[in-house]
Amino acid sequence: MREGVTTKRALCASCDIACSVVTEIKNGRVVRVRSSDNPIFRDHICMKGIVAPKGFANPNRILHPLKRVGERGSGKWEQVTWDEAMADIGSRLQAVVDRYGPEAWAVSTSQWNTSTDHGLGRRVMNHVGSPNWISGVALCAGNTAAVNRFTYGWFPFGDFNNTRCIVLMGHNPRRHSWTPIYNYIRSAQQRGAKLIVMDPRRSSSAERADIWLPLKVGSDTAMMFGWLKVIIDEGLYDKEFVAEWTVGFDELRQRVDEYPLERVAELTGCDPEMIASAARLYATHGPTIIPWTPITDMQRNSTSGIRLQSILRAICGYLDVPGGELLQGFNPDIINESEIEMHHVLPEAQKAKQLGSQDHPAFTYRGQSAFREPTRRVYGQEYANLVMGCHMATPSATFQAMAGEGPYPVKAFFFLGNNPLLSYANMPMILKGMMNQELIVAHEQFMTPSAQLADYVLPADSWLERPWLHDMFGWMSTVRFSEKSMDPPGDCRSTFQFWKLLAGALGQSDIVPWDTLEDFYDYRVARTGMSFADLVATTEVHFAKPEFRKYEKTGFATPSGKVELKSSVLEGLGFDPLPYFREDPPRDDAYPLMMFTGVREDGFFQTGHRHIPEMRARHPEPEIYLNEKTARTAGVRDGEWVAVENQLGRIKAKLAIRDAMPDDLVRVPHGWWKPEMPQGHGQLSGAHDYADSQLCRDDDDFLDREQGIPHIKGIPCRVVSLMSPSGDAEIVDASLLEPVE
Amino acid sequence: MSGNSRGFMQSEFMGKLMVAMAARSSRNRSLLDRLCRRALNRLTALPPEEDFMRDPLIDNDEGFDPEELDRYQRGE
Numbered sequence: 001m002r003e004g005v006t007t008k009r010a011l012c013a014s015c016d017i018a019c020s021v022v023t024e025i026k027n028g029r030v031v032r033v034r035s036s037d038n039p040i041f042r043d044h045i046c047m048k049g050i051v052a053p054k055g056f057a058n059p060n061r062i063l064h065p066l067k068r069v070g071e072r073g074s075g076k077w078e079q080v081t082w083d084e085a086m087a088d089i090g091s092r093l094q095a096v097v098d099r100y101g102p103e104a105w106a107v108s109t110s111q112w113n114t115s116t117d118h119g120l121g122r123r124v125m126n127h128v129g130s131p132n133w134i135s136g137v138a139l140c141a142g143n144t145a146a147v148n149r150f151t152y153g154w155f156p157f158g159d160f161n162n163t164r165c166i167v168l169m170g171h172n173p174r175r176h177s178w179t180p181i182y183n184y185i186r187s188a189q190q191r192g193a194k195l196i197v198m199d200p201r202r203s204s205s206a207e208r209a210d211i212w213l214p215l216k217v218g219s220d221t222a223m224m225f226g227w228l229k230v231i232i233d234e235g236l237y238d239k240e241f242v243a244e245w246t247v248g249f250d251e252l253r254q255r256v257d258e259y260p261l262e263r264v265a266e267l268t269g270c271d272p273e274m275i276a277s278a279a280r281l282y283a284t285h286g287p288t289i290i291p292w293t294p295i296t297d298m299q300r301n302s303t304s305g306i307r308l309q310s311i312l313r314a315i316c317g318y319l320d321v322p323g324g325e326l327l328q329g330f331n332p333d334i335i336n337e338s339e340i341e342m343h344h345v346l347p348e349a350q351k352a353k354q355l356g357s358q359d360h361p362a363f364t365y366r367g368q369s370a371f372r373e374p375t376r377r378v379y380g381q382e383y384a385n386l387v388m389g390c391h392m393a394t395p396s397a398t399f400q401a402m403a404g405e406g407p408y409p410v411k412a413f414f415f416l417g418n419n420p421l422l423s424y425a426n427m428p429m430i431l432k433g434m435m436n437q438e439l440i441v442a443h444e445q446f447m448t449p450s451a452q453l454a455d456y457v458l459p460a461d462s463w464l465e466r467p468w469l470h471d472m473f474g475w476m477s478t479v480r481f482s483e484k485s486m487d488p489p490g491d492c493r494s495t496f497q498f499w500k501l502l503a504g505a506l507g508q509s510d511i512v513p514w515d516t517l518e519d520f521y522d523y524r525v526a527r528t529g530m531s532f533a534d535l536v537a538t539t540e541v542h543f544a545k546p547e548f549r550k551y552e553k554t555g556f557a558t559p560s561g562k563v564e565l566k567s568s569v570l571e572g573l574g575f576d577p578l579p580y581f582r583e584d585p586p587r588d589d590a591y592p593l594m595m596f597t598g599v600r601e602d603g604f605f606q607t608g609h610r611h612i613p614e615m616r617a618r619h620p621e622p623e624i625y626l627n628e629k630t631a632r633t634a635g636v637r638d639g640e641w642v643a644v645e646n647q648l649g650r651i652k653a654k655l656a657i658r659d660a661m662p663d664d665l666v667r668v669p670h671g672w673w674k675p676e677m678p679q680g681h682g683q684l685s686g687a688h689d690y691a692d693s694q695l696c697r698d699d700d701d702f703l704d705r706e707q708g709i710p711h712i713k714g715i716p717c718r719v720v721s722l723m724s725p726s727g728d729a730e731i732v733d734a735s736l737l738e739p740v741e
Numbered sequence: 742m743s744g745n746s747r748g749f750m751q752s753e754f755m756g757k758l759m760v761a762m763a764a765r766s767s768r769n770r771s772l773l774d775r776l777c778r779r780a781l782n783r784l785t786a787l788p789p790e791e792d793f794m795r796d797p798l799i800d801n802d803e804g805f806d807p808e809e810l811d812r813y814q815r816g817e
């Protein structure tokens with residue numbers, strides 16, 4: 001230990017993985033973040049965690065509440081106190097609620113705030129009467145959790161420690177992104193586990209795979225039909241489990257018969273023999289896991305793709321067995337976030353108003369209501385808001401309502417740790433919606449493009465500056481604890497304090513009755529017989545008693561109590577109860593390439609971290625990737641500035657040639673803006689130049705039917721040069737960057 | 742994988758044992774806790790040179806100097 005240094009055990013929240021780390025503190029501030037001493041968390045640290053002490057010390061951090069004094073987006077602010085801010089916010093929110101109804105208030109959260117609000121936001125909203133909560137988890141894990149419930153009532157987590165085979169569907173965990181998953185896979189491979197990778201790119205995971213299926217972008221669902229065709233035709237499934245624990249196998253078989261391997265080969269672009277080999281390996285080398293992947297979360301066939309993953313897991317007998325897909329349930333010793341949220345107090349009439357729930361109900365109250373009784377039967381409570389994704393409004397429908405194009409107006413918009421303009425599809429619609437608000441409140445660490453349009457920007461603390469209790473999004477039954485390492489700077493406050501103050505400002509202090517975050521945690525852990533302080537001092541992980549095949553005692557948390565290969569809930573909602581594959585809509589020759597976005601770059605989490613010099617040194621500019629052949633055909637060269645365009649919009653980026661990219665596919669970087677560029681409406685710190693959300697369409701052809709989430713893995717586009725004909729490194733015409741009509 | 746074969750029961754037992762050892766390793770207070778941590782350490786150690794994405798930024802990290810962070814925060 002270095003002289004004068006003390007340590008704390010913490011959970012990193014610089015991304016949503018929550019690695020167990022150690023902070024080293026000197027002179028009252030964190031000077032180093034390193035991985036935990038516990039071998040079960042060995043090497044769980046990435047560059048974003050390491051650089052956190054500097055990232056949060058950035059001189060541009062928001063340290064005091066700011067109130068807008070000019071026009072919306074004018075960049076004119078005055079410093080106010082928290083008391084002044086919350087009193088005004090409370091009365092203005094109440095005025096919106098009184099005039100338009102409580103549903104006119106929408107809240108968005110994600111990013112550094114994922115899982116650190118503990119369900120308090122939903123709790124306050126449920127008491128006020130608004131169902132319109134949205135989050136980035138609508139297209140990243142939350143929606144997967146909700147859709148998994150259609151098949152077996154919970155969202156499983158793969159048992160990496162004991163598995164014999166891992167399937168990565170487009171997912172590419174690396175040293176600096178999804179770091180623990182990268183470590184688990186490395187460790188499993190070392191033990192002899194097999195790795196199957198489906199990815200259009202020759203990703204770093206593909207390079208280390210036993211089988212790599214270089215499928216066409218967005219064809220994952222078709223590929224899984226091919227696997228099922230082989231597995232069912234060759235009788236490689238678990239017949240005993242299927243007979244005893246599933247419903248709808250015959251109907252599934254008929255649907256699968258519509259996908260002979262030749263058809264699947266055509267849809268995916270993969271060799272039929274390789275498809276069959278992968279399917280056989282999956283089914284016969286088990287227990288196998290298909291870890292959660294963001295790729296199937298973001299496609300027009302998302303619901304069917306996620307359902308097919310669930311079906312593969314089930315019929316091969318991998319559910320809730322060692323080395324397979326664990327259905328852990330809640331930790332019985334902790335009051336979970338779903339309980340904190342108090343969904344039961346929101347009247348049914350208000351639930352029915354949840355935006356998007358009529359057309360795209362899968363993860364809304366309406367879509368999930370059939371699980372209330374089965375969830376009570378199996379997991380002891382009606383509401384299981386797994387990964388916060390099971391009772392959400394649909395983001396696109398929410399922004400339309402904000403823009404005055406919905407069934408009713410939304411007039412107050414709050415976002416916490418979230419940069420909505422860059423985090424969801426169709427930035428022009430989000431911008432229109434935000435400019436149409438009567439009240440916008442941001443709880444933020446930095447002046448993001450979205451915060452620049454707020455009425456109030458309230459300074460947020462960081463994970464170094466508060467304790468934390470992490471219940472793994474309700475996904476797993478392990479619970480971990482984090483110590484506060486240093487005091488927050490200035491007036492920065494936690495989301496707990498934000499919601500507590502807001503409840504008070506609305507005259508409903510009793511909704512958040514705890515004085516401090518520590519008191520709140522003491523309440524949540526009381527059943528352990530210990531205080532939060534005792535727990536954090538004595539253990540890093542609080543495990544629930546492990547049990548396997550729990551369904552043998554309780555059944556599955558579905559209406560039938562069985563694994564529903566044919567979903568009674570989807571059928572009841574008016575959708576096809578079996579998975580299906582929607583092909584791409586007809587192509588417009590003007591946009592000959594396909595793009596995908598949504599990938600994490602190592603130095604950044606979502607739209608954050610662009611302010612950290614060390615991270616920007618790694619990624620100074622937004623880069624698109626093309627292979628050499630595609631670049632040549634498009635008439636663009638390595639290192640030059642190019643525009644990516646489609647029917648919705650245009651962004652600019654530097655071109656990087658990557659031979660790992662297949663022909664005609666463009667990788668677009670996610671969430672780019674530059675904190676050093678001019679702020680305010682019309683500028684938005686470069687968001688108009690770089691933000692990929694300007695290319696993400698949410699018209700019907702590009703939405704998943706059941707969920708209403710956008711298809712961002714295969715959007716037609718073109719790439720054009722922005723260089724002068726002489727090849728100077730100049731952008732020829734800035735007007736090229738105006739939005740396309 | 743369904744059924745109650747001997748192999749299956751064994752894998753369930755091993756799965757439970759791993760969690761019990763991880764719980765002890767996380768507590769790391771009694772002698773048994775420490776033994777579990779040591780055993781897990783041996784079981785799970787991977788040679789760093791086989792980390793195919795090894796990064797000196799992590800290997801060589803020594804953190805920041807508090808005065809340097811103070812100055813940075815003040816914009817100096």
Ligand code: SF4
Nearest residue numbers: 012015018019046049
């Ligand atoms: S992966 Fe990196 S940023 Fe994410 S929690 Fe772990 S250390 Fe922090």
